[in-house]
Amino acid sequence: MIVAMTLPARRLITAVVAAMAWARAIDAQELPRGTIVDSVACTDDAAQTYALYLPSGYTRERAWSVLIAFHPAARGRAMVEKYRAAAEQYGYIVAGSNTSRNGPMNVSDAAVRAMSADLGKRFAIDAERVYLTGMSGGARVALQVALQNKNVAGVIASSAGYPDANRRSSVSFAVFGTAGTDDFNYIEMRMLDRKLTSPHRLVIFDGGHTLPPDEVALDAIEWMELQAMKSGRKPKDEALIDRLLEKRRARLESPDSATTVHRLEAIADDFKGLRDVTAEANRARDLARQPEVKKALSRERSNDDAEARLVADLLGLEQELLDASRHEDSLIRLRALLTRYAQAAASPTESAERSQARRVMRAVTAGAAERVDDRDYRALLEQLRVRH
Secondary structure, X not given: OOOOOOHHHHOOOOHHHHHHHHOOOOOOOOOOOOOEEEEEEEOOEEEXXXXXXXXXXXXXXXXXXXXXXXXXXXXXXXXXXHHHHHHHHHOEEEEEEOOOEOOOHHHHHHHHHHHHHHHHHHOOEEEEEEEEEEEOHHHHHXXXXXXXXXXXXXXXXXXXXXXXXXXXXXXXXXXXXXXXXXXXXXXXXXXXXXXXXXXXXXEEEOOOOOOOOHHHHHHHHHHXXXXXXXXXXXXXXXXXXXXXXXHHHHOOOOOOXXXXXXXXXXXXHHHEOOEOOHHHXXXXXXXXXXHHHHHHHHHHHHHHHHHHHHHHHHHHHHHHOOOOOOHHHHHHHHHHHHHHHHHHHOOOOOOHHHHXXXXXXXXXXXXXXXXXOOHHHHHHHHHHOOOO
C-alpha cells in the first residue's frame, strides 16, 4: 500500500550529505566500539537521538561507510541490530533514528537533519558511501531522502517503496528491496522492481510485513559493496568479488524454473564489468526461451498484474462507499470478495494462493480506518481481519 505523503514531505532534505561531507570530529565522550549504543543525543538537538553501532575497528584515521536507518515505530535499535553483523564485517557505521516514525513527515525531516549533522560532526564518514535503509514507512523516509540527495549511494527498502505513487524507471542510487511472501506491500515491491532499470535487486523471503532475515540483510550490504566497486565508490577487491560470485552461484538452482532465470539474470547484471558472466547471461536467455519456462514467466507476470488490479479495485470500491447511492451495492460486493479472500487466507495449508489472499486482506485492512470512515465497512474488516 502506498501511503499518501503531505506536501512538506516532498521538500528537499539537504542536510544528509552536506553535513557528512566535512566529517569533522567533535570533542565528545568516546563512544564504545563493537556494541550497540541505545541512545546517542544529537549535539545540536538533544531531543533527537539515535541507536548506534560503531565497528570494533573504527578509527578516525580513515573514512567509513554509513547506514542511516528508519523504523515506522521509532525503534532505532531494531534497525541497528538487523545490520550489526554485516556492518562489523564490511565496516559500516549504523545509526537508527529513535524519533522518526509513521505520521507527519516533518517529524522524520527533523530526525534526518539532526542525525545527519551529528554523524557528520562526530565520525569520519565517507561522503561517497552514504546509505539509507528503512522498514515499511521508514523505507519511504529513506527513499524520500535519497530521491532528493544525488550523492546517496544506495537504499535498502524493506516492505515499502517510494513516498508517492510515481514508479520510476531510473534513480540516481542503487536500490535493494525486500518483502515477505505474505507482505501486504509485496506487490508494490514487485512493481517497483519491474519498472526500475538502474541498479536494483529484490529479494522475497518467506514471511510477512517485517524486516528481512539476517542472511538477507547481509546479502543487501554485500550487494551494495558490489555496486560501490562497479561505480568506483570503492576500490575493487578481487578476493571479495570472487567470494560473492561463488556464494551467488552456489544458490543458483531452484525447483522453480522462473526463479532460476531471475537468479541467473541477477548474477549477470550484478557482476557485469567485474567478472565474465557470459555463461549466466546465455543460460538465462536460453532457459527463458523454453516453452514451459516461458509460460511460467508469463504466468508470474500476469499474476502480479492481476493482484495489483484486484487491490486497486477493492480500494476503488471503498471509495464508492462514500457515495450514498452506491453504498449498499459497494458494501455487498466488498463483503463477497473479502469473505472469499479471508477464507483462503485462513487456510492451514501453505500455498501461493494463501499468500496472495493474506497479502490482499492485509493491503485492504492496513490503514482502512484512515481511508474510509464507514461503520459498516469497518465492522466487516474487523470481522474478517487475518490473525495468526
